[in-house]
Amino acid sequence: MKSLKGKTAIVTGASRGLGVVIAEALAREGVNLILTARSEAPLREVAARLSRLGVDARVVAADVADARGREQIIAAARDELGPIDILVNNAGIEAIGRYEATDPETIEKLVLVNVVAPMLLTRALLPEMLARRSGQIVTISSLAAKKGLPYNSVYAATKAAATSWAWGLREELHGTGVRSSVISPGFISDSGMFSEYDTKAHWVAGESKPESVGEAVVAALTRDKAELIVSPGPIKLMLLLDAMSPSLTSWFFRRIGLYQFYRKLAELVEARPD
Ligand SMILES: NC(=O)c1ccc[n+]([C@@H]2O[C@H](COP(=O)([O-])OP(=O)(O)OC[C@H]3O[C@@H](n4cnc5c(N)ncnc54)[C@H](OP(=O)(O)O)[C@@H]3O)[C@@H](O)[C@H]2O)c1
Numbered sequence: 001m002k003s004l005k006g007k008t009a010i011v012t013g014a015s016r017g018l019g020v021v022i023a024e025a026l027a028r029e030g031v032n033l034i035l036t037a038r039s040e041a042p043l044r045e046v047a048a049r050l051s052r053l054g055v056d057a058r059v060v061a062a063d064v065a066d067a068r069g070r071e072q073i074i075a076a077a078r079d080e081l082g083p084i085d086i087l088v089n090n091a092g093i094e095a096i097g098r099y100e101a102t103d104p105e106t107i108e109k110l111v112l113v114n115v116v117a118p119m120l121l122t123r124a125l126l127p128e129m130l131a132r133r134s135g136q137i138v139t140i141s142s143l144a145a146k147k148g149l150p151y152n153s154v155y156a157a158t159k160a161a162a163t164s165w166a167w168g169l170r171e172e173l174h175g176t177g178v179r180s181s182v183i184s185p186g187f188i189s190d191s192g193m194f195s196e197y198d199t200k201a202h203w204v205a206g207e208s209k210p211e212s213v214g215e216a217v218v219a220a221l222t223r224d225k226a227e228l229i230v231s232p233g234p235i236k237l238m239l240l241l242d243a244m245s246p247s248l249t250s251w252f253f254r255r256i257g258l259y260q261f262y263r264k265l266a267e268l269v270e271a272r273p274d
Pocket of ligand 1: 012013014015016017018019036037038039040062063064065089090091092093113140141142143184185186187188189191192193194195
């Protein structure tokens with residue numbers, strides 16, 4: 001198992017939710033951090049707390065959907081803590097709701113934040129990682145990547161794209177010393193985007209604690225795992241069934257109320273005041 005002590009990582013989406021937990025898991029391994037998101041004040045609070053664990057934690061407030069924002073992140077990371085050993089592509093957004101009621105701008109934003117940003121941040125760092133024959137890219141995808149989901153179809157599609165890209169990159173980089181891994185969490189309780197709905201997850205995927213995602217990132221990095229699924233539910237069996245018969249899995253998911261669960265989430269979102 002590889003030690004991470006003294007390495008430097010960029011963690012995107014580190015102002016709240018899973019990014020904070022991932023950053024803390026890395027800090028506990030002795031990893032110095034560039035924490036980035038758009039909201040500067042919470043980033044500074046996270047950096048101050050993690051610095052007390054004895055690592056160097058810096059902050060870059062920037063929008064990953066924007067080319068200028070991505071340049072700022074890479075430039076600040078290089079100047080302040082470079083060279084960068086690890087990139088955790090964690091920043092992500094979702095849009096639960098009826099597809100026909102989803103704004104075109106929202107659809108574009110999901111693709112930019114969940115797909116284009118991880119690809120281009122990685123593209124910017126890869127030449128120097130390849131030159132050093134060392135580096136690791138970890139992309140936080142989702143179980144939603146595994147099958148199109150009603151009332152969450154754009155998010156599921158962006159995560160499918162991110163997972164496919166991360167796997168393709170891993171194969172392309174084989175033997176170069178640079179690695180790509182993907183983490184696929186199901187529903188996460190207590191912190192992050194799902195916890196905001198104030199509802200229990202559907203049993204088929206179950207709920208995991210945010211710390212499980214932090215542990216998965218550390219495991220991916222120290223044990224070079226290609227993909228780690230974070231879910232206590234019988235999901236691997238479902239994925240096997242889906243590979244054999246997608247229609248049968250769809251029928252089963254409908255029967256057990258998974259799709260109705262998403263419709264209820266969409267109704268909750270639509271009922272929210274603007
Ligand atoms: N929570 C779950 O149940 C769950 C399950 C599976 C997968 N995931 C994945 O886990 C990752 C983290 O999700 P989360 O649950 O922690 O979500 P979250 O609580 O909503 O946090 C999202 C983070 O991304 C940042 N972000 C959003 N848009 C950004 C932008 N344009 N530029 C820069 N930063 C941006 C946010 O910071 P600012 O708003 O300050 O920019 C925030 O730090 C996502 O990729 C998500 O898809 C989550």
